[in-house]
Amino acid sequence: MxxxxxxxxxxxxxxxxxxxxxxxxxxxxxxxxxxxxxxxxxxxxxxxxxxxxxxxxxxxxxxxxxxxxxxxxxxxxVGYLFQNLALFPNMNVYQNIAFGLKMQKLSKKDIELRVRQISDYLKITHLLYSSVQKLSGGEKQRVAMARAMITEPRLxxxxxxxxxxxxxxxxxxxxxxxxxxxxxxxxxxxxxxxxxxxxxxxxxxxxxxxxxxxxx
Structure with a gap:
């Protein structure tokens, strides 16, 4: 790079x-x-x-x-993790992670596959349908990281x-x-x-x- x-x-x-x-x-x-x-x-x-x-x-x-x-x-x-994480409080973990892919208009099947893959990697699969407002600081960090990485950024x-x-x-x-x-x-x-x-x-x-x- x-x-x-x-x-x-x-x-x-x-x-x-x-x-x-x-x-x-x-x-x-x-x-x-x-x-x-x-x-x-x-x-x-x-x-x-x-x-x-x-x-x-x-x-x-x-x-x-x-x-x-x-x-x-x-x-x-470019994947960008903001200082305040900028998670959407009205969305659950799955919806937060999938947001970027929905903007790219990927199919529901492809979105679910990629959300599962990055969630498994970051060990947050069990949190997918939880409210982001109920997560610990470390869990929020992983969710924000998953959202930044799911679009397969180059940087x-x-x-x-x-x-x-x-x-x-x-x-x-x-x-x-x-x-x-x-x-x-x-x-x-x-x-x-x-x-x-x-x-x-x-x-x-x-x-x-x-x-x-x-x-x-």
């Missing part, structure tokens, strides 16, 4: 000036609140338009402002994925992310405020400061 970011994006109080090539299987990004980490994820995922420059993934342009190219998020196949973005978890659950979830990156051969970029967490996950640690990325 090669994700080449060479772009600028104006933010309310400063601007992002990103020039970095992501190549590691897992990359950690650290930085103070408001440094631009979430904006960076928005640009990579296609939810936010860059102002200038380009974003390339495996040799294919996702953004190129020289030719006014902006590939929409739906065509980038996984995790915004503070272990925030709010107790120590034991945090360790389990960190191991799960490492295992998924290996099993599914999918590159992972994750945001964290904890250096110890970053070091446990990867040797590729970046720091965002003043709108730029530097190697830790």
């Amino acid at each position: 090669s994700l080449v970011c060479d772009f600028t994006k104006q933010m309310p109080f400063n601007s992002l000036e990103i020039k970095f090539t992501f190549q590691a299987s897992i990359t950690a990004i650290m930085g103070a609140s408001g440094a631009g980490k979430t904006t960076l994820f928005g640009c990579i995922s296609g939810l936010t338009r860059i102002d200038s420059g380009s974003i390339m993934f495996d040799g294919k342009a996702w953004d190129d402002q020289k030719i006014a190219l902006h590939l929409p998020a739906s065509e980038r196949k 996984l973005l995790l915004d503070e994925p272990f925030n709010g978890l107790d120590e034991e659950t945090r360790e389990i979830c960190m191991e799960l992310v490492r295992q998924m990156a290996d099993d599914f051969k999918i590159p992972v970029i994750f945001v964290t405020h904890y250096s110890s967490e970053a070091r446990k996950m990867t040797n590729e640690i970046l720091v965002m400061k003043n709108g730029t990325l530097t190697t830790s």
Whole structure:
């Protein structure tokens, strides 16, 4: 995997000036609140338009402002786990996981097969018809991960994925992310405020400061 970011994006109080090539299987990004980490994820995922420059993934342009190219998020196949998980409270676990596939208009049979496969892998099959509001923090994390992975993304973005978890659950979830990156051969970029967490996950640690990325 090669994700080449060479772009600028104006933010309310400063601007992002990103020039970095992501190549590691897992990359950690650290930085103070408001440094631009979430904006960076928005640009990579296609939810936010860059102002200038380009974003390339495996040799294919996702953004190129020289030719006014902006590939929409739906065509980038990026799995995005938001900081607040963003589970739909009015849907059960199955419906939350299946949501992305329904948007792709897959058949009911295909949706059920893929929901079962990812649920078995993440060991949450027994929760499929439970309300997400009754789940523990670790269970919600797995449901959110299943929803992000079920569309078979080429890149996984995790915004503070272990925030709010107790120590034991945090360790389990960190191991799960490492295992998924290996099993599914999918590159992972994750945001964290904890250096110890970053070091446990990867040797590729970046720091965002003043709108730029530097190697830790």
